[in-house]
Amino acid sequence: MRVLSDLKILYHLAFKPIRGKNHAARMESFYTGQASGYDDFRRRLLHGREKLWASIDVPDEGVWVDLGGGTGANLELFGPVIRKLRKVYVVDLATSLLKVAEKRIERHGWENARAVDADATTFRPDEGSADVVTFSYSLTMIPDWFAAVENALAMLRPGGLIGVVDFYVSRKYPTEGLRRHGWFTRSFWPVWFAGDNVFPSADHVPFLRHHFEPVHFSENRAKVPYVPLLRMPYYTFVGRKT
């Protein structure tokens, strides 16, 4: 019953108040009623994830950390390569989504994967360093997103890769070569998303390009389920720690 599941998700996105004394509690308050229908709806909302994984080379026996990894759906998108990794961490603060991730890991028998309840700004892998760190649609939900990127930079080994896919808006005067969004786009999307504690920023892309050597970068627009005509902007970035 996709329609019923979608209605429930839309209710949470549009009307249900988000409560909680701290960020983790607010994340859980937002996601707890959505966990079961999360993957199906987000497949139609969160674009570019497959493309991002396809452009990241993870070495055999490598360590991959997915920060704000939610239900761990990205592990499936990543495909059979998972089994060649030494360790995969799905790090998140929303316990209801982590439960879905745990079941997924168990179902697939991925003995090298772990769902971890931790903050993206402070988490470190047991191995000490990571080969790949990813954020898919999580940076816009992390208040101290700059601290999360700096944490990724610190945990990556030299030559390691960061991969990010997320919503954004451009600066009014972007660096040459980057896309410029008009006034409506720059004003509308941050207001639209703010109710769900999602904050598309004009600063993520410049910050990432400042800290990592760009390997891949693209700027796109995608449809929003049940919202005809409008197209929301998103970017994908893969960068190397030098």
Ligand SMILES: C[S@@+](CC[C@H](N)C(=O)[O-])C[C@H]1O[C@@H](n2cnc3c(N)ncnc32)[C@H](O)[C@@H]1O
């Ligand atoms: C839009 S969801 C994306 C989930 C998943 N990456 C995906 O592609 O489906 C954003 C996720 O970021 C998580 N998140 C937000 N702030 C976080 C933080 N400080 N530390 C860890 N996870 C966080 C949320 O709980 C949520 O699961």
